[in-house]
Amino acid sequence: MGAGSRYDNEVLSALRRGDRFRSCQEVHALIADARGGPARPPSLSTVYRTLHRLAREGEVDAIHSEEGERLYRRCAxxxxxxxxxxxxxxxxxxxxxxxxxxxxxxxxxxxxxxxxxxxxxxxxxxxxxx
Amino acid sequence: MGAGSRYDNEVLSALRRGDRFRSCQEVHALIADARGGPARPPSLSTVYRTLHRLAREGEVDAIHSEEGERLYRRCAxxxxxxxxxxxxxxxxxxxxxxxxxxxxxxxxxxxxxxxxxxxxxxxxxxxxxx
DNA sequence: AAGGTTATGATAACCGTTTTCATTTTGACA
DNA sequence: TGTCAAAATGAAAACGGTTATCATAACCTT
The missing domain is CATH 3.30.1490.190 (Ferric-uptake regulator, C-terminal dimerisarion domain)
Structure with a gap:
């Protein structure tokens, strides 16, 4: 425990939106979109850190795109x-x-x-x- | 044809040295090593270009390392x-x-x-x- | 509320790769 | 062989995704 992020849920729910692998920057944009109003989304750094940790913990799957970009997905x-x-x-x-x-x-x-x-x-x- | 590089042979022979995947920069270093004397090795750009083309032509196999680096190998x-x-x-x-x-x-x-x-x-x- | 710990955000650093462009080499043909 | 256009090369800058840095903010625990 302990090593959680305030944004875990938002990151995971962004990954659940649509059945595709998403880059870190896509996830960041998805979260920003989901917050209609003036609410401040997490920084890009935080999304990078959160996805990195979730992948290490096995909560999400990570692959490399053909171009070498890292892509994440929440798997059932x-x-x-x-x-x-x-x-x-x-x-x-x-x-x-x-x-x-x-x-x-x-x-x-x-x-x-x-x-x-x-x-x-x-x-x-x-x-x-x- | 036509789209060949002067360094194709050296690149391929570097890839054949040892049975492991090699990064572009490793290949570049291997070529430089192989030329004992003052002979000028190809530039890094050229090695990048050559490997890129050889992979596209199917002459070498390319994969991504866990860290996203592109690695090449000559396959039999x-x-x-x-x-x-x-x-x-x-x-x-x-x-x-x-x-x-x-x-x-x-x-x-x-x-x-x-x-x-x-x-x-x-x-x-x-x-x-x- | 105080104090220490952890997370966050903004920015800079990193690093492999690609692009750019001036120069050199190559190849075709007269 | 000399000329000229096309292609390849080298050096350096640009690029893009990712990570590191560090000051600030949020979060406990008591």
């Missing part, structure tokens, strides 16, 4: 992959693929590597954009 | 995944996993997404480091 389940639409950028989760376990075991046996982990991301064109 | 086969050692950073290729095709087809059916592609990277601890 713990075991899943991401499927990004190349056209509209929306992302959905797909359930963890059982087959990957088999591949992992085979790679481990084949290579002698230990403590194998992996990252798997899908992309395609979603039904709406197709 | 066209269909493979990478297995990075978390301890020493060396990378080896593992043959393309047949199971992934099945997963891909299932995800396509399940989600209605078209033109699916994916990226799959493994990491672990190699036999030498274990």
């Amino acid at each position: 389940t713990s075991s899943h992959h991401h499927l990004l639409c190349r056209a509209c950028g929306r992302a959905r989760e797909v359930p963890h693929a059982r087959e990957v376990r088999a591949v992992l075991a085979r790679v481990e046996r084949l290579t002698g590597f230990a403590e194998l982990s992996y990252s798997l991301e899908f992309s395609g064109v979603c039904p709406d954009c197709d | 086969t066209s269909s493979h995944h990478h297995l990075l050692c978390r301890a020493c950073g060396r990378a080896r290729e593992v043959p393309h996993a047949r199971e992934v095709r099945a997963v891909l087809a299932r995800v396509e059916r399940l989600t209605g997404f078209a033109e699916l592609s994916y990226s799959l990277e493994f990491s672990g601890v190699c036999p030498d480091c274990d």
Whole structure:
């Protein structure tokens, strides 16, 4: 505990708006938008810090865009992959693929590597954009 | 053709030195080292440009490090995944996993997404480091 | 309310990468 | 081989996302 931010909820709720990965600056803008009136949004620094911490704590998922930008997303389940639409950028989760376990075991046996982990991301064109 | 660089060979041969992904600046340093004497190495700009182009042409593979840095590697086969050692950073290729095709087809059916592609990277601890 | 701890905001620093542009090299062709 | 246009190069500046800095503000705990 202790290491919480006053803005955790706003950051998380911004991430929940729309099913896509968002950059830190997008999150910052979303929060500013959500506050209609003269209310002061958190600074960019704070949003960076908050997202960084939430990612470290496992509260949000982080990936790198093709351009190297860091993108965040709030995820529902713990075991899943991401499927990004190349056209509209929306992302959905797909359930963890059982087959990957088999591949992992085979790679481990084949290579002698230990403590194998992996990252798997899908992309395609979603039904709406197709 | 036509769009080649005078330094393609040196860049590629630097990438072949050691089986690990290398940043652009590492490649630049490797080339400078390889030229013992007073010979002038290519500028950093040129190495950036060359690697960028080689990646676009599919001559080298590019990934992003955890910190967002772009890393390059010369790869032998066209269909493979990478297995990075978390301890020493060396990378080896593992043959393309047949199971992934099945997963891909299932995800396509399940989600209605078209033109699916994916990226799959493994990491672990190699036999030498274990 | 006092005092120490932690979070925040504004700004500067960082760092890898890209852009710019003047200069050099290259290649085609007479 | 000399000329000329097109392409590549180097040096430095610009860029963009991210992190560090530090003074100020908010937050406990007593």
